[in-house]
Amino acid sequence: MKKLFSILMVIATVFVYVASPMQVKAASDPQTLGDLKNELAALKKKKQENDANQKYTQDQIKAKENAITAAEAEITQAQSDIETAEQNIEDSNKKLDSLTEETKTLLEFIQQMKSKNAYLEYISGAADMTELVMRMAAVEQITDQSQKTLDNLENLIQENEQLKVDLEQKQKDLSAKITTYQEKIKDLHGDLESYDKFALDIDTQIKTMQSQVDSYVKLCANSSKSYLGDNELLTDCTNVPYNAGWLKPLNKGKITSTIGTRWGSYHNALDIGGNPEGTPVYAAAAGTVSGFVSHYRCGGNMLYVNVTVGGVKYTTYYYHLLKVNVKVGDIVTQGTVLGLVGGYSTSTEHGGYDTCTTGAHLHFGVAKGYYTGSINKANVITPPGFPNQKGYSFSSRTAYYG
Numbered sequence: 001m002k003k004l005f006s007i008l009m010v011i012a013t014v015f016v017y018v019a020s021p022m023q024v025k026a027a028s029d030p031q032t033l034g035d036l037k038n039e040l041a042a043l044k045k046k047k048q049e050n051d052a053n054q055k056y057t058q059d060q061i062k063a064k065e066n067a068i069t070a071a072e073a074e075i076t077q078a079q080s081d082i083e084t085a086e087q088n089i090e091d092s093n094k095k096l097d098s099l100t101e102e103t104k105t106l107l108e109f110i111q112q113m114k115s116k117n118a119y120l121e122y123i124s125g126a127a128d129m130t131e132l133v134m135r136m137a138a139v140e141q142i143t144d145q146s147q148k149t150l151d152n153l154e155n156l157i158q159e160n161e162q163l164k165v166d167l168e169q170k171q172k173d174l175s176a177k178i179t180t181y182q183e184k185i186k187d188l189h190g191d192l193e194s195y196d197k198f199a200l201d202i203d204t205q206i207k208t209m210q211s212q213v214d215s216y217v218k219l220c221a222n223s224s225k226s227y228l229g230d231n232e233l234l235t236d237c238t239n240v241p242y243n244a245g246w247l248k249p250l251n252k253g254k255i256t257s258t259i260g261t262r263w264g265s266y267h268n269a270l271d272i273g274g275n276p277e278g279t280p281v282y283a284a285a286a287g288t289v290s291g292f293v294s295h296y297r298c299g300g301n302m303l304y305v306n307v308t309v310g311g312v313k314y315t316t317y318y319y320h321l322l323k324v325n326v327k328v329g330d331i332v333t334q335g336t337v338l339g340l341v342g343g344y345s346t347s348t349e350h351g352g353y354d355t356c357t358t359g360a361h362l363h364f365g366v367a368k369g370y371y372t373g374s375i376n377k378a379n380v381i382t383p384p385g386f387p388n389q390k391g392y393s394f395s396s397r398t399a400y401y402g
Helices: 002-018 033-115 118-125 129-192 204-220
Strands: 251-257 261-263 265-268 270-274 279-280 289-298 300-309 312-324 338-339 362-368
Touching: 033 129, 033 204, 204 289, 261 270, 300 338
Parallel strands: none
Antiparallel strands: 251 270, 261 265, 270 362, 279 338, 289 300, 300 312, 312 338, 312 362
16 A cells, blocks of 8 residues: 555646646537637638738839938938038138228218319319219219129028028938838838747748648548548547647756747747757657648747646647657657757758757747647747756656746
């Protein structure tokens, strides 16, 4: 009895380590093959809409870029006009100084002439009335013309000064427009890209989901139950092993990056380092391989496994794999080696193709619900058995963080 009791205690202890936290109730409506096909059709429709929206957005970006180019040209021209205006002001000031001196001398001469009766003598020396009027008009004209010249130059200087002010303001306004355009372009580019840098482009999503549909069509057709076509329940097409709880996907490791915003984008999983390339990666829970993406530009070889633990549906995902040992539609257990740790030789930094890694590690994530490559950020959870804490380490697949 004591021996039996000891065995039962060991089993209970292991269960505590691997059991998941309290789960929510599973969805009441199971997914059918038809549902999966409808999702694929909706994804293809979304691609058409996205293509149209993308073209519109790209056209908007092009228009804003053209507007920036035009504004920059206007700024260059305004700067040239300012320099011209400044030169005109300088030249006018020189002329004004010269004419002011000349006019001052002329006016002083006329004033002296008038005070010494020279003006009267000049006027009275006219032979007749006509010449008298002409002589008087000549003196007045000289005086008026000098004053008008001075007034015109002063007006020109004022106009050039105002032009300079206007052009400087125009430069400021155009610079503000360029800043606005650049911000708009930034926003538009944001519309073209997902905030989740690991998110698959829609073409890859369609390709991945198509492979899942094709796989389930074969599985459902070969199942032991009567084939109901699109009404066939996906759960009836596969014989997924029971999951009592979760295990770690690696025998040991250390969290090097957590879930959340990182470097300006969303990181949807835990990065687990501390293992060299080629280290076996196991299924954290038994389930069906629902998607595989090969050599993706951000994530490398990416594997998705749909599982059910405690009656709740989850999608587990494993990125940066050096090698993948399973295919879509395969049933895997917690002892299945899904693939091997990658992330070093596959990184662009070391001559590979993956832009989102610099060293060997496993990008491991869990999301509530079944997905085929496109993870719903709102449903991402911290993988059971792990804290969302950088630096946490483990040395066993059954090590549980509580």
